[in-house]
Amino acid sequence: MPKPKKKSGRTPGPRGRGDRAGIRTRLFDFKREQILEVAERLFYERGFRSTTLDAIAAELSVTKPFIYYHFRNKQDILHVLVQRTMQRNAEVFGGINVEQGRPTELLHELCRRIVFLVINSRTSIAMFWREQKEVPEQEKLVMHAAKQRHDGQLQRIIERGIASGEFAVDDPKLAVLSIQGMINWAYTWYRPDGRLSPELIADGVADLAVRAVVAVSRAAGARAPESARPSAPARIQAA
Amino acid sequence: MPKPKKKSGRTPGPRGRGDRAGIRTRLFDFKREQILEVAERLFYERGFRSTTLDAIAAELSVTKPFIYYHFRNKQDILHVLVQRTMQRNAEVFGGINVEQGRPTELLHELCRRIVFLVINSRTSIAMFWREQKEVPEQEKLVMHAAKQRHDGQLQRIIERGIASGEFAVDDPKLAVLSIQGMINWAYTWYRPDGRLSPELIADGVADLAVRAVVAVSRAAGARAPESARPSAPARIQAA
DNA sequence: CCTACCGATCGGTAGG
């Protein structure tokens, strides 16, 4: 039987004990997923406060109590969505070892991956930044800590690059914030039917980020080395 | 006599005919201004939807009808604040002639000014970006058009720089969006009690923006020329 | 008779 006192926003839904997911648990998770998808879209389009649970229910052709069966309340839905966005971000930053490899390639690759994430998860990312005020203070502290860790990783790359002579930066912290801005801002302007493909955008923004901090006297020049750039050809989307 | 059928969000308040502001008109405008200040702060802190007119009234120790006497409704207050933010932005972009001067200095100076605006008007700017969904469709079109004009000015500078050999950019449009991101993102992280002064931040971000697009072979190097940088010493704020 | 408001309450809708 599903609904074993689901705690706050448990993302994968309740799992009885250690047993593999039963049909009912999988069904429960599937329904949760449907709700989350619709909620994310509506929160993105209308904002958290302006989105009624009835609107979410209507989109799914269910009733409001159906939603309350799968989530504790409206905040809980936002909580799960925010946790997910943080999780995806943490995966990107966790997938890079900032202590290994040349800073130039490291920075380019990390930027490229974050831009990709921002573009592909733009609704989540936009929600994440817009609805910070709806998040309880405690969770905000966790979010802030994660942000600090990620900024720290970027800063470490930049400082390694300064030490190696690849980069020349007045203020590493300011450079980190500026690069984060360059990257994150993409959620405000990216359109799937736009001129450039996600690959080209990710690569282009990463180039600009590297150029902003790279030392000009280096033989590598201001452009990211070819090795750090994917071999994808100039793929242009329609329109 | 004030209140001559005030139309929508007339910023300066009603002026009878061509006569200079009377005491009552000035009083009316002053009250409007007080309401706008409180509303902007609360909209910034709590969001538009979560801010009740009663909360705004309470902060001013007045009643809700007092607000309704000075504004048509809640949306009208947001409308005036958004118009103001657009106005300030337009003034910065309007204060630069993109056809005159070296692109490197032009870009640095324009970026510097926008960062300054973003920092000094961060509550308005944050509201502007967060509450887009609360703005009626028609006004959104006007906002989009203004944004396009401003992006166009930045793009023009970059294209002039490419033509002169000062800049080397793969995709001018992508560079514009990235630079806008670098600059606008400051509203998410700037703190008045932070480590760097607004002057140092504006200058630092402008440096990074220029470096991202400047051609490396130029004698000017990746740094903005000294002439484009204010003579303000390294002024560091407390803490 | 107008101005500049206030106390009280309306219709409608939110989360639960």
Add this chain to the structure above:
DNA sequence: CCTACCGATCGGTAGG
């Protein structure tokens, strides 16, 4: 999981 509701609170406006 639905039908049928509630306690509260919202933006906006009546009369005086």
